[in-house]
Amino acid sequence: MTTVSTRSEPETAADVTALARQALEHWGVRNGEPELLKYRENAVFRVCLLGGRPAAMRIHRLGYHTDAALRSELQWMGFLQSAGVATPSPVATLSGEPFVLVDTAASTQPRQADCLSWLEGRPVGARGVPLDYSPEQAKRIFTAIGRNIAHMHTVTAAWAPPTGFARHAWDFDGFFGPNPIWGRFETSPFLDPSRRELVLQAREKAVKALSNHERSARNFGLIHADLVRENVLIHEDAVRIIDFDDCGYGWHMYDLAVALYQNRDEPIYPLIEAALLDGYRQERDLTREDVAALPLFSALRAFAFLGWVQSRVEGDITRDVGLRMSNIAADVVIAYLRCA
Numbered sequence: 477m478t479t480v481s482t483r484s485e486p487e488t489a490a491d492v493t494a495l496a497r498q499a500l501e502h503w504g505v506r507n508g509e510p511e512l513l514k515y516r517e518n519a520v521f522r523v524c525l526l527g528g529r530p531a532a533m534r535i536h537r538l539g540y541h542t543d544a545a546l547r548s549e550l551q552w553m554g555f556l557q558s559a560g561v562a563t564p565s566p567v568a569t570l571s572g573e574p575f576v577l578v579d580t581a582a583s584t585q586p587r588q589a590d591c592l593s594w595l596e597g598r599p600v601g602a603r604g605v606p607l608d609y610s611p612e613q614a615k616r617i618f619t620a621i622g623r624n625i626a627h628m629h630t631v632t633a634a635w636a637p638p639t640g641f642a643r644h645a646w647d648f649d650g651f652f653g654p655n656p657i658w659g660r661f662e663t664s665p666f667l668d669p670s671r672r673e674l675v676l677q678a679r680e681k682a683v684k685a686l687s688n689h690e691r692s693a694r695n696f697g698l699i700h701a702d703l704v705r706e707n708v709l710i711h712e713d714a715v716r717i718i719d720f721d722d723c724g725y726g727w728h729m730y731d732l733a734v735a736l737y738q739n740r741d742e743p744i745y746p747l748i749e750a751a752l753l754d755g756y757r758q759e760r761d762l763t764r765e766d767v768a769a770l771p772l773f774s775a776l777r778a779f780a781f782l783g784w785v786q787s788r789v790e791g792d793i794t795r796d797v798g799l800r801m802s803n804i805a806a807d808v809v810i811a812y813l814r815c816a
Contacts, residue, residue: 492519494580495535499589502569502576503531518721523591530594531567535578535587540721543575544642546588549720550574551638552698553592559631561624562716564592595716597709603738611744615751617715621708621735622755624715625700629728630760632698646701646726648686651776652679657724661782666802675782675806678775678813685772691727695766699726703735729766732756733773740774740808775812778805 489512496510496519503525510521510533519535536546550566551574557565566574567590575590600617601607609617644650650657667675700707702722709716732752739748749770756762782805785798793801 489515489519491580492535493521495519495578495587495589496521496523496533498580499533499535499576499578502571502573502578502589503567503591504570522594525567525591531591532564532594533589533591534721535589536721538585538587541588542642543588544640545644546590547574548637548641548643549723550590551641552632552643552723553720555635556628556631557593559635561628561631562595562714563720564595564718567591567593595709595711595718597711597716599706600708600710601705601738603705607739607742611747614744614748616713617710618735618748618751619755619758620713620715621703622732622752622757623759624717624755625703625731625735625752626756626759628700628717629697629731633693635698637698643698643724645724646699646730646776647691648683650724650726651686651779652683656780656783657722658780659783659787661779661786664782664786664802666785666799667782667806671806671810674810674813678809679779681813682772682775682779685769686776689727689769689772690765695728697725697728698723699728699731701726701730701734703731705738708735727773728760729769729773730776733770734777736770737774737777737808771812771815775809778808778812781805782809 492515493510493512497508500506500508500510500523505523505525508523510523512519512521513532514520517540518537521533521535523531523533525531541549553563554566556563568574569576575588577586578589579586600621607614644657646657649655662676664672700717700720700723702719703717707717707719709718735752736749739745742748753762753767782802785793785801785805788798
């Protein structure tokens with residue numbers, strides 16, 4: 477299982493742009509001008525390939541995925557695209573490789589770089605920004621998102637991954653083991669003593685519940701694991717899913733819980749949840765037990781966030797942002813503790 481690694485050296489936008497420019501040569505583009513779009517986890521660029529074709533290039537952060545894990549992510553994305561799930565598809569290099577390793581004089585270690593087909597669309601929303609949809613629009617959008625998640629789960633359940641396929645698992649150890657995927661949260665500096673005690677009590681409840689929760693081919697398999705607003709695009713009323721960096725094996729309900737996590741404070745949250753679940757049911761069955769476990773999986777997302785924040789502060793995020801995100805996650809966890 478891989479673990480999160482923060483950057484070992486301060487790195488500037490110019491540094492990662494130089495890596496992207498070098499990587500482009502493997503796709504036959506010399507003296508390209510990558511446009512930096514996002515620099516948080518991976519550095520993501522809009523680039524032009526031969527013939528002016530737009531693509532998204534990722535310069536991956538160090539230490540998160542092995543080469544085998546990255547290759548597996550791209551294999552799953554390619555399968556999903558071929559199975560009718562609107563996702564980016566990998567664009568191979570001129571030599572047929574799914575990704576390359578690049579470095580510059582400023583690099584401490586080679587970095588993985590890949591290219592994905594460009595998908596037009598606008599994100600469903602942004603973190604911390606209230607949604608600007610009418611109830612009718614929200615119902616239509618989240619119903620479509622639910623259908624797409626279910627379709628992704630259904631086609632994947634019938635897929636046989638190729639030999640050597642390797643991804644981490646959002647299973648019990650992925651959340652509560654000695655090396656959780658997004659890091660440990662128990663010693664987070666952002667929790668005061670009283671909230672820390674409540675979070676630890678909620679952890680005990682979640683550990684017991686997850687230990688007893690069904691895990692079968694019906695409800696567990698490859699999942700996206702990061703279906704936040706920014707990773708779901710809307711284009712001409714169709715849903716498109718991007719950013720599979722955190723994908724792995726996990727419970728299907730975790731994908732639904734993540735898709736709802738940022739929306740819990742919306743005034744129309746009950747409508748959003750009902751639409752998402754209804755859309756999912758249009759493509760795939762949900763049992764009463766599945767739906768009843770939604771608070772558990774929302775709490776698991778919050779536990780993961782508490783670990784993520786602790787491992788990223790002063791690197792990807794400021795302490796103020798870390799405190800705010802930790803307080804939100806702690807509120808979700810404490811709400812789970814108090815629910816029946």
